[in-house]
Amino acid sequence: MPELPEVETVRRGLQPAMEGVTIVRAETRRKDLRFPFQTDFVARLEGQVVTGLGRRAKYLLADLASGDVLLMHLGMSGSFRVIDAAGAAAPGDFHHRRNEGRAHDHVCFTMSSGVEIVFNDPRRFGYMKVVAREALDDEPLLRGLGPEPLGNEFDAAMLARSCRDKKTSLKAALLDQRVVAGLGNIYVCEALFRARLSPRRLAATLALKTGAPSERAERLVAAIHDVLNQAIKAGGSSLRDHRQTTGELGYFQHSFRVYDREGDKCRTPTCKGTVRRFTQNGRSTFWCPGCQT
DNA sequence: CGGCCGCCCTGGTGGC
């Protein structure tokens, strides 16, 4: 579920509940998520003021007054919900009692405001880790991440440079978090469609022989920007159970042009093609062979 | 080392 737009949506949902607020109590309801919790996980959180909530690629980073940073990753199925002091999980919602607990509620933060923040993750591919801020540059989970796709340094020249010596497909290159950090299967498919580039095309063809970016690289960067910005504006995509922290659904899935549309008509007005699906590096690729070359 | 595969885990869906 969570690619960059979904994680950014979660960050914006959690920010008012966390920033400037103290974690009074941190509770882990099992010994591990993807990895075992650190033995001092709870101790390093309790009593700490969250001074800021940021994002790097698909990671959330909560800065703590102690100088530690709480790293959080949603994996495939992780979500947060914010329960206010009255017990409502969403405005006007009085059906959810505090501490009621649902299946797969694994972590609960009780904030000094009375708000509870609950992390739920059925598949447990998500994880949390507390790291000293000065050790963040050496943190294995973050080291090696490529540029933020919406950041200033990510442009056609940079993308072409990091792809020019690759032997792999454009699809695989864009899913490689070292090339650009935060895209997943959905937004890679959508960006390639919008840039009219085939997922099978060699990544190296983003660079000219001189090493300069091809016009394709310019188109691709613009398409990545567009699709991510539009998805963030829509509150992300809700496939299956992804929700915002309020429980509301994002609605960008209605704007998909190829993802999950196998057999449907291509949405390019002048194209009579059909959306196709095939497996690439073990994952589904959706594309229109009529539009994408 | 680059690239690819298998796997971690649970749940929903679609076919029979």
Next chain:
DNA sequence: TGCCACCAGGGCGGCC
């Protein structure tokens, strides 16, 4: 209705 195979948004370790 029940059962089962298959699929899913991520990313790591290990293998070639």
